[in-house]
Every structure is written in structure tokens, then in C-alpha cells.
Amino acid sequence: MRLLRGAEKVLPSAFRTPHHMKMRIVCISDTHLVHRDGEFSIPDGDLLIHAGDATYHGTQEEIREFNAWFAALPHANKIFVAGNHDWGFQLHPEQSRAKLAPSIIYLQDSETTVDGLRIYGSPWQPQFGLWAFNLERGSPLRERWQQIPTGVDVLITHGPPFGILDRTLSGRHVGCRDLHAEITTRIKPRLHVFGHIHEDAGRHEQDGIMFINACNVDLTYRLAHQPFVVDLP
Numbered sequence: 517m518r519l520l521r522g523a524e525k526v527l528p529s530a531f532r533t534p535h536h537m538k539m540r541i542v543c544i545s546d547t548h549l550v551h552r553d554g555e556f557s558i559p560d561g562d563l564l565i566h567a568g569d570a571t572y573h574g575t576q577e578e579i580r581e582f583n584a585w586f587a588a589l590p591h592a593n594k595i596f597v598a599g600n601h602d603w604g605f606q607l608h609p610e611q612s613r614a615k616l617a618p619s620i621i622y623l624q625d626s627e628t629t630v631d632g633l634r635i636y637g638s639p640w641q642p643q644f645g646l647w648a649f650n651l652e653r654g655s656p657l658r659e660r661w662q663q664i665p666t667g668v669d670v671l672i673t674h675g676p677p678f679g680i681l682d683r684t685l686s687g688r689h690v691g692c693r694d695l696h697a698e699i700t701t702r703i704k705p706r707l708h709v710f711g712h713i714h715e716d717a718g719r720h721e722q723d724g725i726m727f728i729n730a731c732n733v734d735l736t737y738r739l740a741h742q743p744f745v746v747d748l749p
């Protein structure tokens with residue numbers, strides 16, 4: 517038998533990073549208080565991500581109700597990013613954030629780390645009517661996306677990037693072009709979770725990035741899709 521020396525030493529496979537060391541990420545979005553119907557079951561996982569539109573009008577009462585449901589879910593790590601319906605987080609940020617249980621990480625143009633994964637969240641989306649966290653297309657949105665650090669593993673936004681799971685019923689792509697450009701040329705996260713366009717929920721892999729439109733409800737705000745589950749090595 518040949519003796520192994522120095523750099524030649526190879527650890528038996530049982531001592532290397534095991535292949536089963538994956539983080540199970542459960543993605544939900546646009547839940548619009550649909551848990552009231554009682555048919556919404558969330559699979560277990562290491563991390564639960566909510567990409568916004570937890571409420572209808574974002575009142576303090578609705579935020580309290582959302583929190584009671586979300587905080588009771590058993591996932592060890594939970595992240596929430598607001599959507600255009602979640603007005604309270606824009607109008608009364610301190611009061612609204614204080615309604616969330618300490619176990620919930622709220623991200624608004626900010627970053628957190630969960631088990632070594634760098635995760636960044638942002639609620640802004642292109643102007644459409646008069647809604648919370650709306651911004652004009654072009655430089656106002658572009659400046660937000662430019663704040664996202666390079667090296668982020670998981671990106672959460674409420675709105676989709678242009679051209680990816682962003683088609684409305686009329687067939688128009690309504691995602692943000694600047695978000696798409698920033699993601700594909702600079703940020704290159706491993707996973708991008710968003711929602712907002714209810715009728716284009718799904719997943720799409722492109723250039724090593726997994727995109728998930730995690731919307732759970734349809735255009736009538738009724739439960740239509742179960743949560744998406746991703747295992748990230």
C-alpha cells in the first residue's frame with residue numbers, strides 16, 4: 517500500500533463536506549392573508565422566505581394578523597420583505613416592524629446572513645397605480661439595485677426582473693429592466709426570489725441563477741400555488 521504524505525493526503529469521503537449538507541429554502545409570496553382559508557400548508561425547511569404582499573392594505577391590524585400566522589410557522593429562520601400592499605412598512609416603519617416577532621428578519625434594502633448564506637432583500641417595484649414602495653422606472657429604481665452588494669447568494673425583491681416570470685395576463689412583460697441588468701451582469705446571485713405578478717408564478721433557471729416567482733395566489737387573490745422548495749448546497 518502506498519503511503520500518503522502531505523498534500524497527497526485525502527480525507528475519507530465521510531469527513532468531507534457531505535453532499536447532504538444542503539439548505540432547504542421554502543419560498544412564498546403574495547400570500548395576501550390567504551391562510552385564513554386554512555388550505556395553505558407550508559413545507560418544513562431551514563429557511564422560509566416571504567417576498568412581499570403579506571396583506572391587502574397593510575394596516576396595523578393586518579400586519580398583526582400576518583405576524584400571528586407567520587411567526588407560528590416552525591422554520592428556524594424566517595425572512596420577510598414587504599410588497600406594494602404592505603403600506604404600514606412604508607408609512608409607519610417602526611410601529612410595523614415592531615409587530616413582527618423577533619424570530620422574523622425584516623429586510624428593506626438590507627442584508628442578513630443565515631448559515632453562511634448572504635441574503636439581501638428590497639421591496640421596491642416599478643410605479644403602477646399608487647402603491648407602497650413604488651418607484652419610477654429608470655434611475656430611481658436603478659439606484660436601489662446598485663446598492664445591492666456583489667457577492668450576495670440570495671436576492672429577494674417583491675417585483676420580478678424584466679423578461680423572467682413577469683408576464684401579465686395580456687402577455688406583457690412588466691418586470692424591471694434595470695433589476696435584470698444588475699442581476700445578470702454584476703450581482704449573479706445563486707437564487708432570486710420575487711413575486712408580485714400573480715399570473716406568472718413558477719421557477720426558471722438561467723446562467724446558473726435560479727429565479728422563483730413564488731406567488732401563492734392567482735389574480736382573484738385566492739390560493740393557487742403551493743410554496744416552492746429549493747435545496748441550496
Ligand code: 5GP
Nearest residue numbers: 569600642643644684685690712713714715
Ligand atoms: P398586486 O396588486 O397584488 O401587487 O398585483 C396583482 C396583479 O396586478 C399582478 O398579478 C398583475 O396582474 C398586476 N400588476 C402588478 N404590477 C403591474 C405592473 O407594473 N404592470 C401591469 N400591467 N400589471 C401589474
Ligand code: MN
Nearest residue numbers: 546569712714
Ligand atoms: Mn400581490
Ligand code: MN
Nearest residue numbers: 569599600712
Ligand atoms: Mn405586489
